Amino acid sequence: MYQPPARRTLPVLLAAALTVGLVTPAQAAPADPFAGASVATVTDTLAHRLAAELGKPAARSRVTSAVAAGSVDLAALPLGTRFAADVAAANHAVRAAKGLPDGAESLLRVRLADASMRAQAKREVPLVASAPSDDEATAVTAYDAAGGRVVLAGDRMPLRPVLVVEVDTARALPLGIEVLRQTLAAHQAKSALAGAALTGGYWATKVDAVRLSDDKEPWIKGDAEIYTVVSGFGLDGHPKVDIVQMPYLNKDGTTYYPNQLLVHFSAYKYNLADAVMMEDDGDTNYLQLAQAIAAALLTIADAGVYIPLVSAILDAMPSSWWTDDPDYVDSWYTLATTSSGRLNGAAANGWMDVSPYWVAPL
Structure with a gap:
């Protein structure tokens, strides 16, 4: 015998409507097509x-x-x-x-x-x-x-x-350098920055000219965006890192004359510093780089004499940067207040003409 369906009460109908209203948008929401992508x-x-x-x-x-x-x-x-x-x-x-x-x-x-x-x-x-x-x-x-x-x-x-x-690496690089600076600053003692408030002048290293060799990049690559990781021991004896952007240095095989200050010795304990030149050609992960550098430098203690920090920085870089994607450009060891003339990079991929520069107080 046919049995008519039970009549739905108003509460049941409202519950069903609310259920449909809650579930449908969640089901219809599209997944992010780029989530977690490189x-x-x-x-x-x-x-x-x-x-x-x-x-x-x-x-x-x-x-x-x-x-x-x-x-x-x-x-x-x-x-x-x-x-x-x-x-x-x-x-x-x-x-x-x-x-x-x-x-x-x-x-x-x-x-x-x-x-x-x-x-x-x-x-x-x-x-x-x-x-x-x-x-x-x-x-x-x-x-x-x-x-x-x-x-x-x-x-x-x-x-x-x-x-x-x-x-657009020209837009991304300043954002990335800020991430590097903030992340590294969180790992560096505040006393390492005390030299910035000196009342007298100080010596710096000025880049008079710089040139990178032809790296044989494919035609599809655009201009490089270069920055340099400058490292030394801060006034408190702990490793200190500064990031210097070099936005003009975007083509290999070209000599540039920036007159740019690269090392400010007011913030360093010793009369020596190192420089590691890097490029962002699109895929550099700045947070990963900053964390790796910070972790590596935390293991280095002041032994009373200057210890080059280039090797520690290079060892901290992800292995992929040495295979398919060489974001490392070149490095210069033991820059001093007296450094002058042409300095070839350790990787033989470039050179810099430098000179001492006295930064006078206002």
Whole structure:
């Protein structure tokens, strides 16, 4: 015999409605496509998605017109809400992968691989690639508008126009240096900074000229962003580290004349300091680097004589930086207040012309 369904009471109906209202949004919320991804994975994925956008004539026209004038912020490209959401998610992932605090400022950009491609990019659909983490890559993977992979030689400029998706290291480096400074300061005794408040003058080492050798990077790599880790023993006898940004030093095989102060001896116990030059070509994790350096230097005690700290800093670097991604550039040992003339780097990748400089009080 047929039994009619039981009549639902108002409380039951309300409970069911609340259950649906609570569960549906959670089920519908999309997962973060870049969660936990490396910088290389993020930029490669964005390159693939940008290539698909270039299959639309209107979008292609907007992109090629924008990059014709130079590097463009990916977040500024008018390619619709979906692409904008991808770029926003990618930006958060890149900041996490580089050990940077989260923020709205975009750290991703796109540019033509070479300025000579401007006219060609307007006549045919460009390929899109991302800068590989391997500085000695023999092949570069690019994408066409249909989503297909195109393998390009890493040692010669391609015949087709190519757009490159990469991290804006000019924006990322100042943020990273601040992370380095804050993290290292937390591990350094406050007395190590006492020299900064001297009432008299002090000696410093000035970089009059600097040049790095050709490192044979593939064509897809952009300008390097260089910074130097200067280390010595603070006035309290504990290892002290300073970070010096060198934003002008962005091309190998070029001599620069910065007249920049590199070492300030007012904060050092001994008349000696070391310098380790580094580059951020997109994937440097600043927090990881700072923590590694701090952990290494904490094990070094003042023995009453100066001990070079370069080896401890180099040993603290992740092993990957010595294989596929050499973020280390060169190093200079035992810079003194009397250092003068041309000093070749220990890795033979560059040289600096330095001179003593007296910093007089106001």
